[in-house]
Amino acid sequence: xxMNAEVLTVGNELLNGHTTNTNATxxxxxxxxxxxxxxxxxxxxxxxxxxxxxxxxxxxxxxxxLVVSGGLGPTYxxxxxxxxxxGLGRGLVENSDALDQIRSKYGEIEVTPARRKMAFMPEGAVxxxxxxxxxxxxxxxxxxxxxxxxPGVPREMESVLENFLNRYLVKRPSVVYAERSFKARxxxxxxxxxxxxxxxxxYNLYIKTHPKGREVGDPYLEVQIAGSSxxxxxxxxxxxxxxxxxxxIVAKMGGIVE
Amino acid sequence: xxMNAEVLTVGNELLNGHTTNTNATxxxxxxxxxxxxxxxxxxxxxxxxxxxxxxxxxxxxxxxxLVVSGGLGPTYxxxxxxxxxxGLGRGLVENSDALDQIRSKYGEIEVTPARRKMAFMPEGAVxxxxxxxxxxxxxxxxxxxxxxxxPGVPREMESVLENFLNRYLVKRPSVVYAERSFKARxxxxxxxxxxxxxxxxxYNLYIKTHPKGREVGDPYLEVQIAGSSxxxxxxxxxxxxxxxxxxxIVAKMGGIVE
Numbered sequence: 001x002x003m004n005a006e007v008l009t010v011g012n013e014l015l016n017g018h019t020t021n022t023n024a025t026x027x028x029x030x031x032x033x034x035x036x037x038x039x040x041x042x043x044x045x046x047x048x049x050x051x052x053x054x055x056x057x058x059x060x061x062x063x064x065x066l067v068v069s070g071g072l073g074p075t076y077x078x079x080x081x082x083x084x085x086x087g088l089g090r091g092l093v094e095n096s097d098a099l100d101q102i103r104s105k106y107g108e109i110e111v112t113p114a115r116r117k118m119a120f121m122p123e124g125a126v127x128x129x130x131x132x133x134x135x136x137x138x139x140x141x142x143x144x145x146x147x148x149x150x151p152g153v154p155r156e157m158e159s160v161l162e163n164f165l166n167r168y169l170v171k172r173p174s175v176v177y178a179e180r181s182f183k184a185r186x187x188x189x190x191x192x193x194x195x196x197x198x199x200x201x202x203y204n205l206y207i208k209t210h211p212k213g214r215e216v217g218d219p220y221l222e223v224q225i226a227g228s229s230x231x232x233x234x235x236x237x238x239x240x241x242x243x244x245x246x247x248x249i250v251a252k253m254g255g256i257v258e
Numbered sequence: 259x260x261m262n263a264e265v266l267t268v269g270n271e272l273l274n275g276h277t278t279n280t281n282a283t284x285x286x287x288x289x290x291x292x293x294x295x296x297x298x299x300x301x302x303x304x305x306x307x308x309x310x311x312x313x314x315x316x317x318x319x320x321x322x323x324l325v326v327s328g329g330l331g332p333t334y335x336x337x338x339x340x341x342x343x344x345g346l347g348r349g350l351v352e353n354s355d356a357l358d359q360i361r362s363k364y365g366e367i368e369v370t371p372a373r374r375k376m377a378f379m380p381e382g383a384v385x386x387x388x389x390x391x392x393x394x395x396x397x398x399x400x401x402x403x404x405x406x407x408x409p410g411v412p413r414e415m416e417s418v419l420e421n422f423l424n425r426y427l428v429k430r431p432s433v434v435y436a437e438r439s440f441k442a443r444x445x446x447x448x449x450x451x452x453x454x455x456x457x458x459x460x461y462n463l464y465i466k467t468h469p470k471g472r473e474v475g476d477p478y479l480e481v482q483i484a485g486s487s488x489x490x491x492x493x494x495x496x497x498x499x500x501x502x503x504x505x506x507i508v509a510k511m512g513g514i515v516e
Contacts, residue, residue, distance in 0.1 A: 012464065012466060013466060013468065013482070014282075014283075014286070014299065015286055015290075015295075015296045015297065015298075015299065016286060016287065016290040016296065016435075016437075016484065017283050017284065017285075017286035017287025017288070017289075017290050017291075017296075018287070018437070018482060019283070019468075020278060020279070020280055020283040021278070021279055021282065021283070021299075022278055024272075024279065024301070025272075025275050025277070025278040025279070026275070027275075028272070028273055028274060028275035029274065029275025029276070030275070031275075032273075032274040032275050033275075037273075038273045038274065038275075039273065039302070039303065039308070040273075040300065040301065040302050040308075041272065041273065041279075041300070041301040042298065042299070042300050042301075043282070043298065043299040043300075044297070044298055045297065050297070050298075057315075073447060073469070074447055074448035074451050074473075075447060075448075075451045075454060075455075075466075075467055076451060076454065076455040076458070077466060105473075105474055106474060107474075109474070112448060112449075114448040114449075114451040114452060115448045132472075133469075133472065133473060134473050134474060153469050177274075179274075179276075189331060189332055189333060190332035190333075190370060190372040190373045191370075191372075193332050193333045193334060193372040194372060196333060196334065197333075197334040200334065206270060208270060208271060208333075208335060209333055210271065210277075211331070211391075211411050214390075214391065215332075215363075215391060215392050216363055216364060216365075216367070216392060224271070224276060226274065
């Protein structure tokens with residue numbers, strides 16, 4: 001049985017095109033590699049009501065895991081903790097463990113209100129240590145769903161995500177995910193399409209052709225083959241057989257495999 | 259009054275972390291520059307029901323514009339047209355104008371079923387020319403909302419998006435958007451935070467500090483200032499005054515403006 005996950009990224013900079021959402025890519029890849037199936041990625045502004053709405057929508061779909069990223073810092077527009085609290089119908093309270101973690105980061109420096117703000121979390125939350133910055137992550141279990149919120153600074157997101165996956169995550173997928181890919185020059189995507197679909201059925205794998213050139217005139221494809229299985233060795237063998245067969249088809253049709 | 263927009267990107271490669279969603283960034287930046295406010299970006303898999311669900315959810319929020327990207331190509335997993343049709347409760351029918359555009363791309367080459375598939379659109383759709391590839395874009399008006407679907411190959415997305423904005427888009431924002439930014443070294447984000455919030459109120463602008471260094475030890479911030487106004491000159495003056503004031507604050511506090 002697949003374990004579904006969702007990602008929610010928060011930040012006006014994602015919505016106005018100032019910043020490319022590489023955090024979503026990193027989180028999606030990491031969760032996929034663990035065997036989760038990421039079903040949806042959402043980006044919204046730093047607005048409490050927007051964040052709360054998405055949290056409620058995600059919980060209604062009941063994934064095993066929701067990872068939220070962005071908006072945990074010390075500034076006025078870092079409002080993700082408040083948004084999650086609103087979405088869950090819980091209070092936003094100062095978390096004493098989180099405050100201890102924050103105090104230890106600043107050392108001799110005074111913990112001003114802007115800094116203390118990072119200790120406020122939804123009631124019942126557990127702070128997740130951030131080894132690359134100040135703001136701790138936020139961990140909650142709501143029914144079937146585990147929720148992690150991380151800061152948006154990429155190395156802080158990565159630190160909190162790894163600490164969570166290694167020390168806090170309760171429900172782990174029992175399947176592994178793996179993928180392979182190769183490049184094919186000189187074969188149009190529309191020509192390869194029927195061969196791809198028959199191999200998807202034969203091998204029960206996900207195969208996607210990513211056009212890198214031009215369909216008419218200069219066709220160049222990346223062929224990606226991926227799948228999940230409880231048995232890693234069985235999966236790798238299946239991927240290998242499927243790739244071998246597709247490479248042979250491309251070569252037979254006069255394409256060049258790279 | 260702000261004109262809201264949403265973006266829906268379709269493709270398993272976005273959900274498994276294989277591909278970073280640069281299409282969403284491009285579309286968001288382009289729409290923002292025209293005066294739209296992009297309220298939400300969603301990414302889902304190449305699944306008809308998922309696409310249909312998001313289309314229905316977006317229409318319930320009634321934005322002025324929805325731009326969908328990805329899944330219009332010739333392969334079995336390109337199912338966006340079908341998903342939009344299902345979401346709208348419309349049939350998926352062969353569009354003769356779209357078929358003409360596709361035939362003209364292939365020239366002497368036979369239009370096989372995989373190629374003909376790209377001419378199937380929701381009933382009532384208008385094809386939008388694709389100058390960089392084969393699959394035409396899809397344009398629809400549903401009540402208050404204009405919908406554009408583009409292919410996922412970046413240069414094809416860009417071509418269809420520009421053709422749409424220049425020739426098909428009916429409801430245009432009457433405001434302009436502009437932004438400025440500068441870098442500040444040696445000032446902690448938590449120290450600048452109260453000064454930022456007071457300028458947000460004073461100038462009615464959006465100001466965001468993007469941490470690039472480390473809050474404790476090596477603080478380095480990008481300060482982004484942005485806003486919208488019906489009057490471009492008034493907006494540029496306001497941005498300039500606000501930036502000048504923030505630069506002075508950083509310098510007064512011993513920070514280095516870059």
